[in-house]
Amino acid sequence: MPFSYVSHLHCPKCEKTYSSREKHQLCACGSPLLVAYDLNELRNKLTPETVATRKPNLWRYHELLPVEDAAHIVSLGEGMTPLVSMPKLGKEMGIEHLYMKDEGIIPTGTFKARGAAVGVSKAKELGVRQLAMPTNGNAGAAWALYAARADIKATVVMPVDAPTITRNECAVAGADLYLVNGLISDAGSIVGEAIRQFGLYDASTLKEPYRIEGKKTMGLEIAEQFSWELPDVILYPTGGGVGLIGIYKALTELQALGWIKGKLPRLVAVQAENCAPIVKAWKEKKQTSEFWPDSSTIAFGINVPKALGDFLVLEALYKTEGCAIAVEENAIVGEQQNVARLEGAFICPEGAATFLAARRLREQGWIRGGETVVALNTGLGVKYPNTVDIEVPVLQPSDRLSAERIFTE
């Protein structure tokens, strides 16, 4: 039995196909490429029961991943992140069955580890020696660290105002790191020019086909963690939208295998009001989005004014009867505090935006009473120390605590 059932690459726009055993980036028509598997072959050869006996990381689904030789796997133990019940927050929101898929509990501290693990592993299998990418921070950190483990040289360019800690992660991994006095689009131009000039492998979002496959495992895990009985709604903080595309791809593959039945969960793309191109397109029933000028949000990871895969994100929303929603910038930090105070999880602002969206959709009645809802937290709060602004009393060693504060609850 083969380790992977990957068959080929195909273009979702022009239907052209490519070999998955050669390096490919975008389709000749400019679209991202998707990975296809021989699901008919796999259907009778793998069961959920077999998967259940495997180690708790994303490689437990190796037949549905593109790496053909296990020796090429570059792993730090990523995947099978916790699905955490949020009873108190859910009660406050009127959502009886609220869960968090916690992508902070993963190497590099964000869900970017999934794309990097599968993307770098496949790059290694294809013989890549040098890759380059622009990043808003977390993806660059993840790819730099996994590339170090794979002995692939990584060149990373990020905006000067990307989170400092992601800069440190790239540097400590030994990546060739640059800051640009501008936006991620400026970083993208510089990286694009270097790729053309020096023939580097382009690891930019959706410009290589395998990152989606890594992100797809979030959908596979959610299905397995719900014992193959899916939730009603899955909310995802959407910048480039690769995770949402991946989750939708996972669910359609599981349908083809016969592991899940019935209606798919309604997928929700969550954006911030100050950067909401997908929401605008969805409201206008468009198939693609328009560039969002002057975007800026505290949820830095979803500050993406125009996503290359916007048409795939919108397709996933339409096909699952999902929606897109923009949340108020100035309520994100408050929701982050709610989650910590009620449920003990210190999540990132992008994750907080997603819980805020769940709250709003319940208020609007779009999420109905009794439904099961999963919000994706895409990373650790500790990677964004500046979102917490506190004043703490400073004591001298001889000071004592006061009864008033101790007994005020």
Next chain:
Amino acid sequence: MPFSYVSHLHCPKCEKTYSSREKHQLCACGSPLLVAYDLNELRNKLTPETVATRKPNLWRYHELLPVEDAAHIVSLGEGMTPLVSMPKLGKEMGIEHLYMKDEGIIPTGTFKARGAAVGVSKAKELGVRQLAMPTNGNAGAAWALYAARADIKATVVMPVDAPTITRNECAVAGADLYLVNGLISDAGSIVGEAIRQFGLYDASTLKEPYRIEGKKTMGLEIAEQFSWELPDVILYPTGGGVGLIGIYKALTELQALGWIKGKLPRLVAVQAENCAPIVKAWKEKKQTSEFWPDSSTIAFGINVPKALGDFLVLEALYKTEGCAIAVEENAIVGEQQNVARLEGAFICPEGAATFLAARRLREQGWIRGGETVVALNTGLGVKYPNTVDIEVPVLQPSDRLSAERIFTE
């Protein structure tokens, strides 16, 4: 079949016993209390095969944990952290089979989550409504977050120079937080006074018996991850030493159950040269340590001049034919970079000290060729952003990357 096989508490110094269904802190003699289980009863009722079918978190070992009613479990999905092979680092060190148990991949980003999960769950079961503790940072953050989830009010006091991010974690969890212009011993005095005055539950290290049980699960997981065939050496960064005490306790319980056989792994307590009381005591073959004056290390989490459980740490070293070793302060950051550049893991300075100790013990021949070695990384590097000191070129959007840097490897 009961959920837990806990039987009672006992004092390792004076042998006095206590009920595990009432709140207890230290023994009347001043020693920490340990939790006992009815292992003879359990021996024929639980098998490794049954454990293997359970969810990948530390509660898979619930029979060996003190919580008697599953309804009292306060969980964020902690445990079953990755065991990661470190082939390139191992080759550089001359350790053929080197592994990292990565305790960064856990809620709150440090192994303190284990003690907090089990400690807070048991506190909830015992009806605790308010707890208090001094902390160097990470333990306070973990207990504050789990206490929030449990609806227990937490009062936390930490030195002003504890890592800022841990301060933020406590605050965002809604803990009653204070900084003290002094050391953890000053924080301890203030907390101790408040506990006496207001009757709070004392969650200080080893002053409640259940934190060890949470830390114990690291030992249970290592045994399971090695298919119950243990490694030769386990290295642990030692401040309070609770994890080392816990791992030793886990191994002796697994021996009693008959799940592991033969010699136990040699346990190694790793300290920094500037705070090495356990190392000094071990070299002098003492049963307890002396207070280490003016201690200071970049590995802030192991800056503990006198541990309450020192006698238990030393006993574990003697019983397993292990050792204690102090590493050079100024080589810790370099080892942290080695681990990131070679293996793609950004670990905390305490974890880096442990790899540095493995390197030194191999150089000295104490670790022998062909042995299997596990180093514990106790937390995420991203929680200590200041250990990475970098200079990064800043580009203007019109700049281009140079061929010299791209092709220099």
